[in-house]
Amino acid sequence: MINIIGTATYLPEKVLTNDDLQKMVQTSDEWIVERTGIRERRIASQDVYASDLGAEAAKRALKDAGVEASRIDLLIVATMSPDMLCPSTACVIQQKIEAWNAAAFDLSAACSGFLYALDVAKKFLESGEYKTALVIGTEKLSSLVNWKDRTTCILFGDGAGAAVLKKGEKGHSILGIWLGADGRGTDLLKIPAGGSMLPASRETVDKDQHCIQMDGREVYKRAIDVMCRISQESLQKSGLKKEDIQLFVPHQANKRIIDSVAKRLSFPEEKVFLNVDRYGNTSAASIILALDDAKREGRLHKGDHVLIAVFGAGFTWGGAVLKW
Ligand SMILES: CC(C)(COP(=O)(O)OP(=O)(O)OC[C@H]1O[C@@H](n2cnc3c(N)ncnc32)[C@H](O)[C@@H]1OP(=O)(O)O)[C@@H](O)C(=O)NCCC(=O)NCCS
Structure with a gap:
């Protein structure tokens, strides 16, 4: 393990x-x-x-x-x-x-x-x-x-x-991690310039193409669907039921996304970890910031099962189950 x-x-x-x-x-x-x-x-x-x-x-x-x-x-x-x-x-x-x-x-x-x-x-x-x-x-x-x-x-x-x-x-054991991606979503959330496609130029700077661009509404919908699906898949593949999960740690992008996912999965509020209010979306740092905060806040106990669900640009996603 x-x-x-x-x-x-x-x-x-x-x-x-x-x-x-x-x-x-x-x-x-x-x-x-x-x-x-x-x-x-x-x-x-x-x-x-x-x-x-x-x-x-x-x-x-x-x-x-x-x-x-x-x-x-x-x-x-x-x-x-x-x-x-x-x-x-x-x-x-x-x-x-x-x-x-x-x-x-x-x-x-x-x-x-x-x-x-x-x-x-x-x-x-x-x-x-x-x-x-x-x-x-x-x-x-x-x-x-x-x-x-x-x-x-x-x-x-x-x-x-x-x-x-x-x-x-x-x-704390990693019982399993399941990853996925769908490259058809590349245009919905991106930083277009600075790579080989649009090298830095006066024009890319003038057009703010070195900054994050996003179709917020579309990303919002996809995030909810995918995070629900990967959560269910992770439970199924780890042989656990949602009742076996003591803490759900979703990617911290938006509380409304987290609330919708938790509601669809029927996780009560007290089983859902939230710190997006304090840090916003910290992308690749989000899950480890959440896990470590949960640990320091005494929300994780030895033997607890933790379900993680993430979603990001690409699109990319993943689910995981830890035994704390
Ligand atoms: C970005 C996001 C917060 C916008 O919320 P929303 O409820 O979808 O809002 P809309 O885009 O429908 O915009 C509604 C209105 O608010 C306005 N608005 C947008 N941002 C605003 C802001 N910061 N302050 C005030 N008004 C704002 C819009 O211009 C729009 O006005 P209009 O109706 O006159 O056109 C939401 O779409 C979101 O969180 N998307 C997912 C983003 C994300 O998590 N990305 C990372 C995934 S890993």
Whole structure:
């Protein structure tokens, strides 16, 4: 069995409230809370990058696990806001935490990134060739947000989380992870420029094409359908019933999406974890921020079954069941 033996998070100190946003675009605290459940989000300062947030979360997770950085032989970073296109943020973090014995790479699956990375690490460890993995979800989405677009800038925030994984007896077991994708959704949520299709130019900057663009309504509908389906599939494949689940940890994008999914799955409010009000959507960091917060808030007890459901750009999705 592959186990999570340590977790931690790191959030920038600066808080951007809905009232602050009201001074930047035409919106209101009331509208944002009613439509999204988000009250505030964290914003990293200009000279702090996704690698800094990730490195700090990683150091804390290693401490929580009681593992030296030199013992890590696999380092995966899930992010859609890498420091640079090349080299990987994983290599930058490797340097910052001095994990010199690790193979390191980034994984791109947007908001599903942490779960994708967790599954890849699980399979590397199951092979027996790798012993200890560090999985990081880190985002500085504030650098990709169009701060003039009220339909998107209210949604996202910065933050990072990390987990240390090992094969063995100790820790929180990953009973299963099930992933999926549908590339027909690529146009509905994207950052069009900065890659080989639209390299940076004056025009791409003028048209805000380096920022997140989204068809919010369509993404909203798909997110609910897919998260319900992957949750049911995960329960079925793990041989559990919804009554066996003590905590449902969905991707934290929008409280209305979470409420609809929970309602369709008949999970009562007290079984659903929510922190989107404090951090907004932190994409690849969202699930590990939620898990670690749930742990620190005493919402997870030894032996609890945790159901995770994620959805992101691509589209990508995933479900997982952990035994805490
Ligand atoms: C973005 C989102 C919050 C918009 O909420 P919505 O209820 O769908 O709102 P609509 O897009 O229908 O817009 C309703 C009205 O509010 C306006 N509006 C949009 N953003 C606004 C804001 N921040 N403040 C005030 N009004 C706003 C729209 O312009 C529209 O006005 P109109 O009727 O005059 O055209 C919602 O679609 C959403 O959360 N989508 C999923 C986003 C997501 O989670 N993405 C990541 C997935 S991993």
